[in-house]
Amino acid sequence: MVSSTAEFTEVLSFFKALSDESRLKIVGALSSEERSVDELAGLLNLRAPTVSHHLARLKEVSLVTMRTEGTTHFYALNVDAMRDLSKRVLALKTVENIGRVVSEDAYEQKILKDFLVGERLKEIPASRKKRDVILRWLVNYFEVDKEYTEKEVSAIIAVHHPDFATLRRELICAKLLERAKGLYWRI
């Protein structure tokens, strides 16, 4: 389940990266040789910051690499990554995995609908699978990159269900929260 979701976001990022006219042109311009930001700006008739922005997005998905020489940055198409990604993206299996993501989504929504009344949890699901869905929902009430005391954690959970102790333990167990030295944070 985690894996097909991860694949989904990867495929989506790939398409997003190439779904902009300027970025697609950049990829084309880099197909024959590496080029500097300035050079690309000239070719595409855009300002340097714009090109810089697009290159950053392409770099995020590893479609280009960068090499520094003095103050100029040379960008090159990452042909291997391009090939690997394309191969995987066009595989029928991948499309089917995406389908699985959808049914998982639908399943999770059903569970949430069954066990929630507004923001309040009717009961803690006994089945592991269903409980996981609930825990993933619950952890969203915690901010990322923020540390909480045990008291704070309990308070947040208590808003949704009286048995905060069980749920707190389950969140740790499901590796959605982590604890050290009496502090908790989201993973």
Next chain:
Amino acid sequence: MVSSTAEFTEVLSFFKALSDESRLKIVGALSSEERSVDELAGLLNLRAPTVSHHLARLKEVSLVTMRTEGTTHFYALNVDAMRDLSKRVLALKTVENIGRVVSEDAYEQKILKDFLVGERLKEIPASRKKRDVILRWLVNYFEVDKEYTEKEVSAIIAVHHPDFATLRRELICAKLLERAKGLYWRI
């Protein structure tokens, strides 16, 4: 030149079509079987009009087909188109062609810069290639789907260069304007 530009827009449309989370999920949901708009809306937790909108976009690029049964519309993934498109889109040759589009763009911009002063044409280029660039620029001053009298055409051209007769003839010859019964329209 026309062909590589056409290829560019086709590739771009393909990526744009698949670069949205909901549309990608729709494609996934259709990978196993055909589905109705309502069914998809349920699976994706979206309203029907939203799904309808996405399906229309996917249909535009032939990624899905539609079959009517009573008042319900069943959509199916066009597997052949999907395979053909992805294969073509991701071929290295295609990427190189996109590179060609960029240099053509840059070339055209250079010509325009050389021959224009603001909106005014310095002289009509003698070379066929350069003249074509200028003519494609000029035809943009005409609206699509609108008919013009010869007098109007001449007036519009005269804003940019005194020799409107030559340019009008060239526009027809380059198949950028068409004429019948004394009326002109853009192609």
Next chain:
DNA sequence: CTATTAATTTGATATATATCTAATTAGATG
């Protein structure tokens, strides 16, 4: 150290578009 050049980051703006509700269209059914 200062000046210069290339790149990036920041902040603002404008455009595109995903989404919704409400209204409309098109079949089917009583």
Next chain:
DNA sequence: CATCTAATTAGATATATATCAAATTAATAG
């Protein structure tokens, strides 16, 4: 014909993001 259902279209809104100018950073050269 009236009604019901499914889908689409129209219109409104909110969000995302492509773009640019201005400010900042980084590396080099004088």
